[in-house]
Amino acid sequence: MSKFIKLGPCEACGSKDNRAEYTNGFWCFGCSKYETKKDTKSLRERINPISVNINSQVLNIVHEIPVTPLKWLLSYGITQKEIKKYGISWAPQEKILVLCMKKDYWQGRNFGYGNQKYKSNGNKPSLIYGKGKTLVLVEDILSAIKISRTENYAALPLLGSSLSKDTESKIIKRYKTIYVWLDRDKAKNSILIKNRLRSFDIISKTILTTLDPKVYSKQNIINILEEKK
Numbered sequence: 001m002s003k004f005i006k007l008g009p010c011e012a013c014g015s016k017d018n019r020a021e022y023t024n025g026f027w028c029f030g031c032s033k034y035e036t037k038k039d040t041k042s043l044r045e046r047i048n049p050i051s052v053n054i055n056s057q058v059l060n061i062v063h064e065i066p067v068t069p070l071k072w073l074l075s076y077g078i079t080q081k082e083i084k085k086y087g088i089s090w091a092p093q094e095k096i097l098v099l100c101m102k103k104d105y106w107q108g109r110n111f112g113y114g115n116q117k118y119k120s121n122g123n124k125p126s127l128i129y130g131k132g133k134t135l136v137l138v139e140d141i142l143s144a145i146k147i148s149r150t151e152n153y154a155a156l157p158l159l160g161s162s163l164s165k166d167t168e169s170k171i172i173k174r175y176k177t178i179y180v181w182l183d184r185d186k187a188k189n190s191i192l193i194k195n196r197l198r199s200f201d202i203i204s205k206t207i208l209t210t211l212d213p214k215v216y217s218k219q220n221i222i223n224i225l226e227e228k229k
């Protein structure tokens with residue numbers, strides 16, 4: 001397994017101290033950029049996973065995603081480019097597809113032990129995918145990635161179905177319009193969140209669809225958000 005060396009600046013995102021150096025590579029907690037070292041000294045180590053320490057829990061990750069989790073990603077139309085862009089990686093020991101990895105939080109789709117679909121650890125971050133001016137609250141990361149492909153919408157994965165006070169205060173400062181698009185069985189939560197956002201003078205509505213946002217194409221997503229029939 002690799003060892004952590006130090007935190008340093010990241011050229012890709014401009015962060016001063018988010019890029020962690022390991023004996024065999026680099027991982028940026030800011031922009032999820034991942035690199036393996038190419039010098040001969042660490043050549044033997046390059047095939048080893050990078051051991052990222054989050055909340056004193058070590059997650060050993062590699063960037064080669066096996067067929068089953070890769071097929072799962074592709075079934076939602078996630079591209080190789082997006083896998084790279086968002087630093088989606090594989091934890092071979094736990095058999096978890098790591099969808100997001102920050103300094104004190106990670107979340108992944110479980111392909112290993114137990115019935116739990118998603119596994120995570122740490123404090124949920126406020127992650128915003130995309131640059132659109134209208135924010136859409138969704139449950140999961142893949143749904144957020146799909147929405148971020150549109151021009152006018154950005155998405156925040158709740159990583160569950162509730163909106164934390166911390167995230168709420170951040171988004172109501174930044175967005176005037178915030179939609180809530182959760183699973184059909186969370187309709188009650190959606191309405192609660194929408195009403196709360198409206199109490200801060202945010203323009204808000206709930207969106208109810210039979211399937212998760214991550215299932216829909218870019219054009220479908222735009223049509224649904226803009227209520228085009």
Ligand SMILES: [Zn+2]
Pocket residue numbers: 010011012013014015018019028029030031032033
């Ligand atoms: Zn970075």
